[in-house]
Amino acid sequence: MAGKLSVHALDTARGTGAAGLRLTLRKLAPDASEPFCFVLDDDGRATLLESAALTVGRYEILFHAAEYQRANGLELPEPPFLDNIPIHFGVADATSHYHVPLILSPYGYSTYRGG
Template sequence: MNGLTTHILDLTHGCPAPGVRIELFQINSGQLEKITETRTNEDGRVAEPILSSANIETGEYELLFHIGTYFEEKEAGTTEPPFLGKVAVRFGIAEPQEHYHVPLLISPWGYQVYRGS
């Protein structure tokens, strides 16, 4: 599978993170241009690639994960405003023919991201 995909794992509850809103932006000349928006499914994944192999281009992108709302709905004891309301992950795509997978591991107080397979 080529294109851009992601999944989110909730480390606080030890499960996938369903229903998290995700926005994708392309960065052109320092400006964010929104490309699309989606939500994670029950498995914490997106049902379809966020960018298909036909639409992916070389360049800089940003995924914006709205985790504050997710943890508020889970009644995870977060503060108002939440410590991490949104997590922005900027990354570059150098080889558009490859598969880019950007997993996010989250808690109300921290996160980890990496390029998956």
């Protein structure tokens, strides 16, 4: 079975998927990588890595939350309470599906390992 890393971001202020939310992905260890940029689709989803590209290690997804919220007309203070949201996680089995949902509002967020 081939592994996969995917994300889904939900914008609770608008009640929709976070279409257009920009994020960066990078591997932290054991071999650090340069960040890769992604933009979420119309449903707020993206597949970040598949098959051999997903390897055991520690990763970071950085969601550019304030940029996204401002682009969608939300007035935020300067500096915003949540600017960029880093999610650090480990991949122990590169043949599994790792799904990282983000539930986003201007003043809070939650995440978990989805399926």
